[in-house]
Structure formats: structure tokens, C-alpha cells
Amino acid sequence: MSKNIERRRKLAYTALLWAFFVNFLGYAFIVPILPSWQAQFGFNATKATLLVSLWAVPMFLFGPLTGRLTDKIGAGRTVFFSMVFLSGSSALYLIATEELLPNAFGILALARLIHGASGAAIMTAGLASASQLWPTNFGEQAGKLLAIATIGGLLGPVVGGVTFEYIDSGAFVFLAIATAAVIPLTWYAIPAIGKSQTPTQGNVSIKVFITNPVLLRVGILLTITTIATGALEAGGPLFLHDELKLGSAMIGGVLLVMVLMQGIGSLVWGKLVDKRGPTRYMLMGWTMVVISLAGVGLFGWGLSGIVAVGIMIVLLGLFQFSIAAAQIPMLPMIDTAATRAYGEGNPGLAFGAFGTAWAAGTILGPLLVGPMYDLSNSWPLSLGLLSFPAAIALIITIRNKDMLHECYSSVMQERVNDSD
Secondary structure, three states: HHHHHHHHHHHHHHHHHHHHHHHHHOOOOOHHHHHHHHHHHHHOOOHHHHHHHHHHHHHHHHHHHHHHHHHHHHHHHHHHHHHHHHHHHHHHHHHHOOOOOOOOHHHHHHHHHHHHHHHHHHHHHHHHHHHHHHHOOOHHHHHHHHHHHHHHHHHHHHHHHHHHHHHHHHHHHHHHHHHHOOOOHHHHHHHHOOOOOOOOOOOOOHHHHHHHHHHHHHHHHHHHHHHHHHHHHHHHHHHHHHOOOOOOHHHHHHHHHHHHHHHHHHHHHHHHHHOOHHHHHHHHHHHHHHHHHHHHHHHHHHHHHHHHHHHHHHHHHHHHHHHHHHHHHHHHHHHHHHHHHHHHOOHHHHHHHHHHHHHHHHHHHHHHHHHHHHHHHHHHHHHHHHHHHHHHHHHHHHHHHHHHHHHHHHHHHHHHHHOO
């Protein structure tokens, strides 16, 4: 029996890794192609950037819905059908680029919305599955899944730019094939990834995520993490170019360091959370995030030249590594707090609801940093001011650390006892 369980876990893990990878590969795949679309279709900057941010909109609007769907039909089927739609969105990119139908922007926007909805369902179902398959070391497994997603997000612009440069719209054929190649694996792994859940306390109202004190605080903290990462993702390259006068290659190198540090952090913190609980690492993470963001503002404003570049690389890398320490422990906190609030059987709903919190921060981050720059005319100050919401998150964590720790520990102790 134990060998069958282990085989099931390995199969599910392999399928989820590839699903997360190709999902995020397509997330930023279009970024280097945007200038070509602008020239081809006459898009203004607003339309071009809107195509990027549309990806997060379905996760924000339909997170709980994808969660309920996951619980109803099973995580395995949700991942499989989402992969089919994900591959189909690449075909829409191709149709628009080849101008096979009128209204290119509408087709591209539809492609991004389908991609975002499919991606949201994959994340929700994947995390729900992992929480059921690895109940006592969920932090480590979730960290691995997000680390591979980070790698996919890192490679997306590189692969998109190179393939579009050499094979033009064939780049989207490549993306569709790469995504479709994972579909047979997810179909085969449907039973392993997870079947439908039977809630122990019946269907749960979304209000529980607002009325439950632990779930509400975790949701707020998760939103602040993605506000910070979203703002850095949007404002970081402009800061490096405008203030430090870096070229595209150097900016790409700095972003590479940032993404790699977040990927490494996801692996490290996920493993440590399973051993010692989440709250101590949340405190460490938020403390380092505040320090690194304040440092970006201070040193970016006061220094220039190669010294400033070196310090920025260190600080931005520290930020990415630290934000993983604040972010990754949220996943087992969501899992245990939801279990404690309404029992077993609704893992999809839990991660779907908090997918909405995740997406809210992703959308708000760029919307905050742009106006801050317009008001201050200073990228160091604009990015440094992000230390204030991070400081609020640190205060929330300090004031509620005992409640968060008690919730996590009580549920995990029950699971350990059940597994004995």
C-alpha cells in the first residue's frame, strides 16, 4: 500500500511541476514581443501594458470559483482541462499576430484572459492537491512548485524573445506545442493528482475568509507580499535604467539574480517551515524585506556608478530571497487555518480564495508605484516607500504571531498523530 501511495505522489508531483512550469513560461512570454505588436497594430503604451496585467484579472475575479470547481470535480481534472485551455490560448496569439481575424487587440486580450483563468485554476488545484498528498510537509512541496514556476517565469521572456526573433509568429506554435506536450501527462495523472472532495462541514461561505481572524490576517499579509513583488517587477527595470543608467543586458542580469534568489528562497524556506513552523520565518522575512526596500531607497538616492549598481544587486536579491520567507509560509498557514475553520474537504476553495488575495496585490503593486514616481519624480524614493506596507505586514505578524503559531501547530499535530 505504501509503495502505491509513493508512486501516486511521484506521478502527481511530476505532472504538477510541468504544469506549473509551462503555465508561468507563458505568463511573461509576450513581454519582449509587445514592441512588435505596438508597431504592427499601433497599440499605445496603455494597451500594451494592459495585455500583461490582464493575466492576473481572472485569478482576482474567479479565484473562489476555481476553488469550488477543484473541490467538486477534483484537482486532477481541473489541472487537465486547464492545460487544454492554456494550450488553446497560444493559438489565439497566433491568430492575432497573423491577422487571421479582425480586432487584434480583442483577440490578444481574450488570449490573456483565458491564459490567466487557466493559470489560476492550475495554481489553485495544484496547491490543493499538494496539501492533500503531503499534509505534513506541504511547505516543502509548495516551495518546490513555486520555485519551478519562478524558473518558468524567468525563462518565458527569454524564450519568447528568441523564438519570435527567429521564427516570428511561429513562437506561439512553439508555446502551444510546449504546453500541449504536458497534456497527456496530466491526463494520465488525473487520479494521482486528486479526485473530488467531500466537505466534512458542507459547503462553506466565502464570508469565512473575512470573519475568521487567522484567515483574514493571512490574506492581508499575502496581498502585501504581491504588492511588493508586483511593484518591483514594474518599477525595478525603469529604476535600473533611469537612475543607474543600465542597459538592457545589465538590467536582465539584475532581474536574473532577483528571480533566482526568489526561487532559491522558495526551496529553502519551504523546507524550514515544515521543520519549525511558519511564524519565525515570516518575521525574519518581513524584517529583511523592510531593510532591503529601505536600503534601495536610501542607497539608490545617495549613490551612483558601479558602487550603486553592486549595492542594488545585493539589496534586490536580498528582497527576493526575503519576500519568499514572508510568502511561502503563507501556504501552509492557509492550509491549516482553513482546515481548522471548516474542516477537511474544501482545499480548493481555500487556495482559490487566497489566489484572489495574491492577484489583488499583483494588480495593485504596479498601480501604486507608477503614481508614486509621478508625484516624487524619483524611482529610489518610490521603491523605498514600499517599505511602509512591508513594515505594516511586519507589525501584523508580530502582533498575531502567537495566534498564527497556535493555529498551525494544533492542526499539524493532529495530522502527525493521524499518520502514526
